[in-house]
Amino acid sequence: MSDDSKKVLYSGMQATGSLTLGNYLGALKNWVKMHEEYECFYGVMDLHSLTVRQDPVQFRANSRKLYALYVAAGLDPEINCVYFQSHVSSHAELAWILNCFTYMGELSRMTQFKDKAQKHNDNINAGLFTYPVLMAADILLYQAHLVPVGHDQMQHLEITRDIAERFNNIYGDVFVVPEAYIGKQGARVMSLSDPCSKMSKSDENVNATIYLTDDRDTIIRKFKRAVTDSDTEIRYDIDEKPGISNLIDIYSAVTGKSTDDVCMEFNGKGYGDFKLAVGEAVADELTPLQKRYEELLKDKKYIDECILRNDEKARYVSQKTLRKVRRKVGLLDIK
Ligand code: TYM
Secondary structure: OOOOOOEEEEEEEEOOOOOEHHHHHHHHHHHOOHHHOEEEEEEEEHHHHOOOOOOHHHHHHHHHHHHHHHHHOOOOOOOOEEEEHHHOOHHHHHHHHHHOOOOHHHHHOOHHHHHHHHHOOOOOOHHHHHHHHHHHHHHHHOOOOEEEOOHHHHHHHHHHHHHHHHHHHHHOOOOOOOEEEOOOOOOOOEOOOOOOOEOOOOOOOHHHOOEOOOOHHHHHHHHHOOOOOOOOOOOOOOOOOHHHHHHHHHHHHHHOOOHHHHHHHOOOOOHHHHHHHHHHHHHHHHHHHHHHHHHHHOOHHHHHHHHHHHHHHHHHHHHHHHHHHHHHHOOOOOO
């Protein structure tokens, strides 16, 4: 049922709100070709989304939409195992066991927990605190070697490695210790209105974020308004010119050109021309994805069939690891 000759890759996204250009360039775009080298598993991380209060009707719809976006971006569910985290109970089961091998101290150091606790200070729930443990369970269940993520997830990858090594030190080689894969460009897409903070789904300023479902005019308008410095030179310098550097990064991630080549291409041109070019390049990149997404949304039957089939595979593969973990820690299984 699985291809033993290939190494395993695992990743996923939360099923909350619309995806951003950051999610796309930092993660999704890099996933599409990975199946050539890896056996790939991608989850719709709906359990993680529960750490923030969700409207149930909207949440259900968003979760299916995220699956459709994965497929529209080019993740073929015939080749990749694209499934729902909450449909595979081994995730929650392993997360509990791993909770017992994770320290309060290391979880309190997670910057994402600190950020989210500040943003949602009326709902600092235990799930928010143990979020990285569920993420570790996701990855370790599939014995993943590689985890492609954006830069903001590095700390979660490090704790995953620590938990895996701690467990292996006690019980022998149970888990593969995974490596993070960070793309050369696009791993840290910044807000268009404040280039010193990350582009995020939950930004209150709609001009700060490009959503994958934004139409062409909206995308171009948002890039035209992007905050830059008062200088005129198109030069890559994150400290001195964070706004322009972010746009260079985005253009480079979309076109595949190096940052040096981008600077040469726009040498002597003004910010206005450059912003327009970035907006057009992003819109061109997203148009086919959006068309396919609209088609897929009309084909609920196809999407649901893909989900059911891939859930089954994820269950089968993850159960193998869970059985081993249960045996190692001494939980009684009666055959
Ligand atoms: P989530 O949904 O917050 O983000 C999904 C992916 O998008 C990347 N990303 C960005 N990359 C570049 N620039 C940005 N502005 C930007 N914003 C988001 C994230 O780094 C991520 O790769 N905890 C994960 C979901 C998850 C997961 C896992 C990932 C749950 N279990 C197991 C990998 C393996 C998350 O918060 O994703």
